[in-house]
Amino acid sequence: xxxxxxxxxxxxxxxxxxxxxxxxxxxxxxxxxxxxxxxxxxxxxxxxxxxxxxxxxxxxxxxxxxxxxxxxxxxxxxxxxxxxxxxxxxxxxxxxxxxxxxxxxxxxxxxxxxxxxxxxxxxxxxxxxxxxxxxxxxxxxxxxxxxxxxxxxxxxxxxxxxxxxxxxxxxxxxxxxxxxxxxxxxxxxxxxxxxxxxxxxxxxxxxxxxxxxxxxxxxxxxxxxxxxxxxxxxxxxxxxxxxxxxxxxxxxxxxxxxxxxxxxxxxxxxxxxxxxxxxxxxxxxxxxxxxxxxxxxxxxxxxxxxxxxxxxxxxxxxxxxxxxxxxxxxxxxxxxxxxxxxxxxxxxxxxxxxxxxxxx
Amino acid sequence: xxxxxxxxxxxxxxxxxxxxxxxxxxxxxxxxxxxxxxxxxxxxxxxxxxxxxxxxxxxxxxxxxxxxxxxxxxxxxxxxxxxxxxxxxxxxxxxxxxxxxxxxxxxxxxxxxxxxxxxxxxxxxxxxxxxxxxxxxxxxxxxxxxxxxxxxxxxxxxxxxxxxxxxxxxxxxxxxxxxxxxxxxxxxxxxxxxxxxxxxxxxxxxxxxxxxxxxxxxxxxxxxxxxxxxxxxxxxxxxxxxxxxxxxxxxxxxxxxxxxxxxxxxxxxxxxxxxxxxxxxxxxxxxxxxxxxxxxxxxxxxxxxxxxxxxxxxxxxxxxxxxxxxxxxxxxxxxxxxxxxxxxxxxxxxxxxxxxxxxx
Numbered sequence: 001x002x003x004x005x006x007x008x009x010x011x012x013x014x015x016x017x018x019x020x021x022x023x024x025x026x027x028x029x030x031x032x033x034x035x036x037x038x039x040x041x042x043x044x045x046x047x048x049x050x051x052x053x054x055x056x057x058x059x060x061x062x063x064x065x066x067x068x069x070x071x072x073x074x075x076x077x078x079x080x081x082x083x084x085x086x087x088x089x090x091x092x093x094x095x096x097x098x099x100x101x102x103x104x105x106x107x108x109x110x111x112x113x114x115x116x117x118x119x120x121x122x123x124x125x126x127x128x129x130x131x132x133x134x135x136x137x138x139x140x141x142x143x144x145x146x147x148x149x150x151x152x153x154x155x156x157x158x159x160x161x162x163x164x165x166x167x168x169x170x171x172x173x174x175x176x177x178x179x180x181x182x183x184x185x186x187x188x189x190x191x192x193x194x195x196x197x198x199x200x201x202x203x204x205x206x207x208x209x210x211x212x213x214x215x216x217x218x219x220x221x222x223x224x225x226x227x228x229x230x231x232x233x234x235x236x237x238x239x240x241x242x243x244x245x246x247x248x249x250x251x252x253x254x255x256x257x258x259x260x261x262x263x264x265x266x267x268x269x270x271x272x273x274x275x276x277x278x279x280x281x282x283x284x285x286x287x288x289x290x291x292x293x294x295x296x297x298x299x300x301x302x303x304x305x306x307x308x309x310x311x312x313x314x315x316x317x318x319x320x321x322x323x324x325x326x327x328x329x330x331x332x333x334x335x336x337x338x339x340x341x342x343x344x345x346x347x348x349x350x351x352x353x354x355x356x357x358x359x360x
Numbered sequence: 361x362x363x364x365x366x367x368x369x370x371x372x373x374x375x376x377x378x379x380x381x382x383x384x385x386x387x388x389x390x391x392x393x394x395x396x397x398x399x400x401x402x403x404x405x406x407x408x409x410x411x412x413x414x415x416x417x418x419x420x421x422x423x424x425x426x427x428x429x430x431x432x433x434x435x436x437x438x439x440x441x442x443x444x445x446x447x448x449x450x451x452x453x454x455x456x457x458x459x460x461x462x463x464x465x466x467x468x469x470x471x472x473x474x475x476x477x478x479x480x481x482x483x484x485x486x487x488x489x490x491x492x493x494x495x496x497x498x499x500x501x502x503x504x505x506x507x508x509x510x511x512x513x514x515x516x517x518x519x520x521x522x523x524x525x526x527x528x529x530x531x532x533x534x535x536x537x538x539x540x541x542x543x544x545x546x547x548x549x550x551x552x553x554x555x556x557x558x559x560x561x562x563x564x565x566x567x568x569x570x571x572x573x574x575x576x577x578x579x580x581x582x583x584x585x586x587x588x589x590x591x592x593x594x595x596x597x598x599x600x601x602x603x604x605x606x607x608x609x610x611x612x613x614x615x616x617x618x619x620x621x622x623x624x625x626x627x628x629x630x631x632x633x634x635x636x637x638x639x640x641x642x643x644x645x646x647x648x649x650x651x652x653x654x655x656x657x658x659x660x661x662x663x664x665x666x667x668x669x670x671x672x673x674x675x676x677x678x679x680x681x682x683x684x685x686x687x688x689x690x691x692x693x694x695x696x697x698x699x700x701x702x703x704x705x706x707x708x709x710x711x712x713x714x715x716x717x718x719x720x
Contacts, residue, residue, distance in 0.1 A: 004541035005567035008466040010598050018462070028416075037412035046411050046642055052397035054582035054617075056388075057575070090450055094559040094606045126604040152368055181364035216416070222414035222612040226525035233366075240372050244486040246453045252582040253406070256466075257414075327663045 012126060017128035019113065021323055027348060029339040030323040032161075032190075034219035036274065036342075037250040038257070042220070045260035046253065047242045049283055053252060059244065068259045069227055073212070076265075077199040084232040085202065088258075090215035090249040092189055092226030097123050097236075098245075098309040099228060102237045104154025113142050116157050117187065122258050140165055140294060141303070144174040144224045154179050157187040159195045159297040162325070162337040166297025168194035176205050179194055183234070185209045190298035192217035192272055193279070201228055206231040216299055217272060218261050225250070225258045273300050279340040285350050289357045301338045305357070310334045313356065320352050367623050372486060374454065381683055387708060389699040390683040392521075392550075392660050394579035396634065396702075398629040402580070404618035409613060418517065421599065422448045422610040428619045429587055433572070435631070436625075437559040444592040445562065448618075452549055455598075457483050457523035458605075459569055459588060463543040464489045464595045466512025473502050475691055476517050500525055500654060500662070502702030504534040510618045512538050517547040519555045519657040522685070522697040525659025526555035536565050542570040545569045550658035552577035552632055553639070566591040576659055577632060578621050585610070601703050611707055615709070639700040649717045661698045666719065668696045673716065680712050 021028060037043075066086040076082030087094035100123045104110050105339035106280065107205055112120050114133040124131040134146040136317050149153050176184055186198045191301055214225035228238060242249065250258075259267075265270040273286035283293045283301055294302040304312060312338060325337040340346070381388060382712040396401075396539030422531040426446040431516035458484045464470050468489065472480050474493040479520075484491040494506040507514050515704045516535055519526035536544055546558045546571055558570050574580035588598060602609065610618075643661055654662040665673060673696060675685040685697040700706070 003566060003593075005543055008463060008542060009597055010462050010465050010601060012604055019716055031417055033416050038414050042414065046406060046409055049406055051403035051406055051617075053581040054398050054402065055396065056393050056585070057391055057581040073435065090609055091606060096606050102370050103368060104371050122604050126601070183365055184369060196655070206363060219415040221417040221608075222613040224608060233363075236368055241370060241486070244372055245457050246451060246480050248584060249454070251584040251611065251614060254611060257411075264656035352508070 004014050005196060013261065023250075023321070026319055027322045027345045028324045029337070029341055029345065029349065030337075032272065032339045033221050033274065034216060034297075035340070035345065036219055036232060036271045038219040038223075039261050039264035041260040041264040042257045045256045049253060049256060058063070058248055058250060058252045058255060060243070062255050062268070063257065063308035065225075065250065065258045067253045068262050071162060072262045072265065073199065073227075073229070075118075076151060079200050079203065080277060081199070081202075081229065084235060085229055087228040087235045087242075088250055089216065089226050089228070089232070090254075091224040092211050093119060093252050094183070094188075094224075095211050095226040095228050096187065097127075098241050099183075099211070100129060101127055102211070102241045103185075103234075104153045106182070108150055108152040108218055110153040111147055111151045112155040113150070113158070113160065114164060117161055117189075120155055136163065138159075139245060142167065142171075144171055144178065147175055148178045151179070151182060153182045153185070155185045155187060157189070158198070159188075159190045160300055161190060161197065161298065162300070162327075162332065162335070164190075164294050164296035164298045164300055164302045164337075166191070168196050168354050169198065169201065172198045172201065176201065176208060178328060180207065182210055185211060188212045190216060192268075193299045195317075202229060202231065206233065207235055207282070211226045214261060218268065219271065220257070221259060223254055224256055225256055231340050275340050278343050279347055281343075282340065282346045282350065299340045301340065302335055303338060308357065310336050313353070316356050317349065317352055322349050322352060364483060383681070387682045387701060387705045389701050389709065390685045390697075391581075391703065392576060392658075392699045393581050394576060394589070394635065394659065395700070395705065396579055396631045398579040398625035399621050400609075401620040401624040401627070402617045405616045407663045409616060413612060416611045417707070418608055418610060418615060420603070420607050422615050422618075425585075425610065425615045425618045427628045428622050432622045432625065433559065433587075433589070434444035437557050439560050439563065441559070441562075441589065444595060444612065446587055447584050447588040447595045447600070447602075448610055449574065449588070450519055450614075451584040452481060452547075453607060454572050454584075455485075455571050455586040455588050456545070456547065458572070458598050458601050459543075459545055460484070460678055461487055462595075462601045463545075463569070464513045466542070468510055468512040468628060470513040470515060471507055471511045472515040473637070474519065475500060475520070475523060477521055480515055480627055490566055492506065493522060496520075498524065502527065502531075504531055504538065508538045511539070511542060513542045513545070515545045515547060517549070518558070519548075519550045519553075521658065522660070522662055522687075522692065522695070524550075524654050524660055525552070528556050529558065529561065532558045532561065536568060538562065540567065543567050543569060545571060548572045550576055553659045554626075554636060554657035557655050560587060562591065566593065569594050574618060574621060578628065579631065580617070580621060583614055583617055585614055633698050638703050638706055640712065641703075642700065642706045646713065659700045661700065663698060664695045668717065670696050675711065677712055680685070682709050
């Protein structure tokens with residue numbers, strides 16, 4: 001019998017997941033995870049959590065977490081934000097997908113760089129949003145003038161991934177000035193590691209949405225918390241989409257651990273400083289071995305060797321239990337993306353690279 | 361200056377949230393929450409959770425939770441299920457919305473009852489799925505023969521909400537026999553309280569998807585866990601949609617608490633027995649006061665008084681700190697939906713109803 005019920009299936013390709021190492025001995029530098037644990041305040045919040053409360057639904061809008069994020073992230077950027085400026089979602093993928101649906105409903109294509117986060121085109125396919133990619137230049141930099149053409153919206157990751165390159169607010173302002181009549185999303189997943197946030201521009205541009213995440217700088221990838229900052233009008237639209245899809249994306253433990261994390265600024269700054277210091281030291285050592293390493297404003301390095309191919313280096317490291325990221329894709333197939341781990345992990349990686357690159 | 365950037369906003373109405381009582385003295389019988397806490401094993405899982413692990417991403421497919429759900433829910437229904445038969449999402453709203461997107465891509469309308477879960481038409485609007493509602497009869501029962509016309513899919517809640525009425529497997533089989541060429545979703549959010557699950561029919565019907573939730577019978581509304589059971593082919597499509605939208609909807613604590621909950625069958629059965637016993641006693645007492653109460657297979661009662669209007673009763677209870685659910689909607693605007701609480705809560709509600717309905 002034919003299975004006619006397949007005829008109305010959505011037309012998308014099933015995703016093939018990347019390799020996840022099973023062994024604990026692996027040095028995992030392939031997912032841009034933070035090598036340090038979340039704030040001790042997060043552990044305390046979990047220990048003190050009253051599980052009885054799980055019988056009831058969480059706050060629909062995760063209001064206490066929005067409030068804490070507004071206060072703390074406002075202060076970090078020297079501006080005053082209120083709860084009405086903050087949207088919270090189940091990881092920044094959920095936040096970005098919600099924003100794509102809420103704001104990108106034009107017949108004109110949305111614009112984003114060709115070398116960037118791989119989910120932008122995936123959401124466009126799923127949500128039937130036309131899009132056009134704009135090539136980054138030979139230094140992997142985004143040119144603001146490429147975003148001057150008529151469009152249905154703009155998405156700029158800043159710092160960009162996998163390039164690790166961050167741009168200043170002049171650049172972001174240029175993009176915004178060229179695009180007063182559509183929504184501009186600045187995806188700041190990595191901004192805390194040395195980028196410059198566009199949050200201070202929110203008061204000037206009602207069409208600006210800034211997205212961030214707890215997954216990288218706050219060591220909370222396992223908890224799924226992402227946020228967006230914008231004018232109350234934009235946040236209301238994000239809530240309207242959320243409430244038409246899944247009213248309660250944030251569970252009670254995500255809310256309390258998120259609050260605990262964002263309120264511990266001292267630990268946040270300490271962790272960032274450690275990652276940044278390890279990153280810069282590692283980049284310098286790699287340059288000394290013949291690597292071209294992009295100036296990173298993130299928790300990863302984007303590197304190419306002057307002689308050795310990326311695929312070869314990837315395989316060499318992998319045999320030694322060190323997992324980094326390599327894409328067999330045009331433009332970046334001779335580059336590696338290496339997450340910044342602990343000093344000890346980086347020393348092991350550098351030792352392996354030294355072995356590989358040493359002249360015979 | 362005109363804000364032209366609003367022109368590409370999605371065209372949906374912002375949701376207006378229902379009233380949430382602030383006081384702890386309130387008897388909250390308006391959200392079908394379980395009056396009992398989750399299994400003690402859930403509390404233990406939280407206490408023993410190692411927060412360090414949060415720095416890393418969770419399992420993309422929540423595989424250990426799928427495995428536990430397959431084993432336990434298979435056994436509860438006397439069939440053998442594997443991990444490939446189970447999809448897990450961020451609450452059953454997330455699961456259902458994902459299924460609507462994956463399976464309802466026809467030009468023909470999908471069919472569901474007129475009196476049912478209010479989110480079905482909301483997802484259709486959001487996802488641009490044509491739909492047609494089929495009136496339940498004067499006893500609020502769904503007629504299988506109404507679902508014989510050409511369609512793009514069928515959604516049947518069983519037991520139905522807010523009617524509380526559950527139907528047997530003969531009824532579900534009739535629906536399935538009439539719809540061999542489209543996907544049939546049986547939404548079993550309330551099935552554990554006395555309904556009959558369609559899970560044993562999965563081996564016969566590759567086009568059947570059964571959805572359930574941890575929010576009601578497992579007292580985990582605050583944790584956001586829902587699941588779907590189906591043929592591996594259907595589950596693969598759900599995963600394809602998930603992976604194109606938000607790869608990691610389940611955080612690490614949701615996974616470990618879900619496993620702890622589903623593995624504690626004794627507590628699960630005890631809690632269900634208490635809720636069912638309280639429900640049946642409450643329904644009998646209400647019938648003695650002149651209420652027509654539908655035969656409930658859920659954790660709530662759907663009731664109409666022979667003389668007093670539902671709005672009046674709703675207001676009377678509310679003044680006494682007892683919150684139940686009333687909809688000012690055609691067909692059900694003289695009915696109340698009352699969640700089954702503890703015996704003590706129900707006794708307070710019954711005392712209030714007695715006061716209201718007593719002859720002067």
